[in-house]
Amino acid sequence: MRNYIYLLIFCFCSLTTNAQTDKQGIYFAKKAYEKVSIPTYQQIKPELPQPIYEENPLWIEAWWKAWELAFQHFYEPAEGSGFVSPYFDAAFSGNMFLWDGSFITMFTNYAHPMIKSIEGLDNFYSKQYPSGEICREINRTTGKDYHEWVNTKNQPLYSVWGYYAGFGTLKQTGIQYVGRPVPTPNPNNTLDALNHPILAWAEWESYRITGNKSRLSLVWEPLVKYYEALQKYIRQGNGLYMTDWASMDNSSRNMWLEGGGTGIDISAEMALFARNLADIATVLGKKDRKKFYTKEADDLSALINNKMWNEKKQFYFDLNLKEEQCSIKTVAGFWSLIGQVATPQQAEALKLQLQNPETFGRLYPVPTLAADEKDYHPRGGYWLGSVWAPTNTMVIRGLEKYGYDQLAYSIARKHIEQVVGVYQQTGTIWENYSADTLSAGNQSRNDFVGWSGMAPILYLLEYGVGLKPDAGSNTLTWNIRSEQKVGCRNYRFNGHTASLTAEKNDKNQWQIEVESNSSFVLDIRFNQQSFRKNIKKGRHTFIISLPFNHKTIHET
Template identity: 45%
Template sequence: MTNNQVQQEQQRRGLFFNKKTYADTSLLTFEEARSLLPEPIFESRQDYIDCYWRTWEIAYRNTHVPTPQSGFVSNFTDAAFSNNIFLWDTAFITMFCNLAHPYIPGIRSLDNFYCKQMDDGEISRQYFRETGEDFPKWVNVERKPLHSFFHNHYKHRGLAEINDLEFEVMYKPDLGRTVENPPYYRLDTLNHPIAAWAELESFKHTGDLNRLELIWEPLVRYYDALRYHLYNQYGLFVTDWASMDNSPRNKYLGSGLDISCEMVLFARNLIEIGGYLVAKYMEVGATEEAKQLTATIERLDQDTKLFADAINILMWDPQTGFYYDLKNDGQRAPVKTIAAYWALIAGIADEEQAVKLTEWLNDPNTFNRAHRVPVCAADEPGYDPRGGYWRGSVWAPTNTMVIRGLEKYGYNELAKEIALNHLDNVVKVFQDTGTIWENYPPDSIDSGNADKKDFVGWSGIASTLYLLEHAIGLKGNAIHNELTWRLEPGKGSVGCRRYWFAGKTVDLVATEQEDGSYLIAVSSDAPFKLKVQFGAKETMTEISDSAQIRISS
């Protein structure tokens, strides 16, 4: 590529993201950060604590200052297994890095994807870490209609079974799709648009409203690009292998259940983000900006109804009580996968459908295995009890999606049960192997046939976020300046020193008394509300600096 071509290329990128050049604080080493990070207390589970600190130690090995030639604008934490950065991986990595937001580059790792965004809104799933260049296989050099590289070139992790769908079919005028501007990228890289979800998870922990303002336009442009390029004749969204490389679903894929649900989730996340920004603009009298945002929100709301209706009509099977991918002929694919649970987090399922989905999660013949939740149901042909990558493995990102979806529908106990099952099993394997793995087998408590260790990476979610949020019971809410603590009897002393949320640092220690009650000591460097739930009892205390609280069930 000539210098002129490079310059033209750069002019098409990052137009909507207002951070144009590198700026960040100095990276900390793990040794420097350890005394600043949240310090969990769990008297009866030293194994949890050991795994927690090992996780952060590995995470800090995977933090980077971008090279000058990369064009990246922020320090970042990467996926821990290659010389590339991945949008799908990074979005999940931010979710546990939120706990240590000031001290590790979590959410701002996404900046390096926004700054590479094309002028039509497209963002690739993958860039070279050192150079910032596109992964070449995903670039639509010929600017052909939407197509997949893997379909036409080579097999990958069992992709020999992938279907032979020609995606150009969606562009035929007789199907109502006339696309004048083919995408910059191939279909392989246009999947899993969950950056807005990651941004909301971060905002609810940090309260950083300025960041929402920074990322609003890049996210709306990204949404619009995917809506333009991936929307098909069924009113759904196409995918090929959807980053589930060797899943038994692949040979049937036309309309993807995950991408279709994720587009609803994307729109609803943007609606929520837009709502916070409208409130801010109205407060400062920026009525024109508020009016423009409101118009976008209304458009997105119309989309959510349109897409959700199509998903429920075409992808929900009332006989089995499950959601399925759609084949290119409009028939449902005959494979139950974890993709169905995107319908919960996206808010697509009604109450009856949610009940059916939870029944499948509790069924030992499908998803309720020794290690929950496998990405392919155990009664499907091709299921691998040793994991087999996307033929049965348990993955932190998909488990997190399931857990957040269950919480949305009020299934908090089941969400906690799945989170603690995953945490316990990750910690047991850590004790046996001394490391964290990319994925885990569903039918045994070991590393199965996973080949990537020290994977922090998204696998750090269980031993950090699940530990603090589900085992110890702490969850901050920056929007309401409130910290909820769900305490349970029989755990001895539990808590966390230096718990960070909403710009404040809090020390909390609950000591179990002989009568089963808890004496809680709490101190903070700024005021907040502490809500303690213990049995059927709930107390709310305004904390200004320090306090002692006694609570019994």
């Protein structure tokens, strides 16, 4: 994401023509936009999930506010853009962004199938170069890559803005490959265009809700070609991966990456990419590809742990060109969790960092810069300590990979409490938040849905109400933590539509009611106890006395 400061330095931007061709999108089968009706928020509101959370009605109010703001930024492709699908966008500039768009799908997936928000990513696949490259920033009107990120000079990989753009300085910087030849032909994009390759993660998150196997088939080849392009152009000779300022505009770590340094975030993201490809390959029956990408991820993980882990400091760090470790702790280190890079011992150390109030365990976690770093800003300072929905989601999902569900829940709950608390103060949702006070970050846009819809929508459903789907196993897990009435009507996953409510009766028993149009497995959890029920079409009522066993569960 580009900081507001770029408006002040736009005059330095190149005016060269975007050299794009009609060969883009050759790996993606969808070639043209078939016009569909774009609903307004008021039109679609009755069809959206209807969460119930009597513990805090303001959470429900924020849920609807987030959807309202999201639908203010739901667009059809502009005529002549070459885009092929409607899309949600943060709409803070004239461009769409790959990692913003990817994170936006993670909560707008819950409008499926009325709105197939994952198809917004089609617009990136449709602009993929034959080399496999996908520019992370594309003009919403013309459909062309943001002109600064196009390698119009036909040079080997370079960063056109350098590593200090977030500090007000633009400096074109060449990339030095150490221990490997310079790749040929030259890339279509600059390094600035190739950060945060999380498309496969977004696709997997969508599949978890929708169960749409044909979607995975459609995006398989574009994802593989994208992965291979990143290996070709941004893998350094040490086997790790290079990045620019990685959309963390003013992060203190940026200068360490200058000229070809390797980032813990991009390296762990490539491990995540490989694991997502292995998961997708499993669904598609590509056993050899599953084995191949699993080994790719495991080999890269071993390399990251060998070079980027600091045993004394118990954290992961970026490397400069000399392979010296950066000394600055940032949220980037936690990509090692979701990428399943960390060993169990390293994951435990990272968990302790997240619980440490001196570093990342602040009043409202997770700050993007550790609080004991000299540049830490208690009001946020953009990427100098602000709390952001995308990085929090990355941390939460990563913790769950290692079984730290309670800490993941705690972080999610604190974030939604902050987002809703600031919403109560200001009437809107913000781009980022302070880690130390109940306030928006001091450099933060309002009405930002955008990825900040993550907390009031995704977190409310999955950590407030407690419903988490797994379409692959046709299972819906319901972790009931509230002591008051909780549930959701119009809940959809894997082709099912269900309404679920749980509340205590006058005998202090839990009465759970489920109505569904088709069959699935419901895994109900209270604290450490759980039981599974095969839900069939129709209405079901369960009376549960706690602590429960098979004798204290009655279906009526």
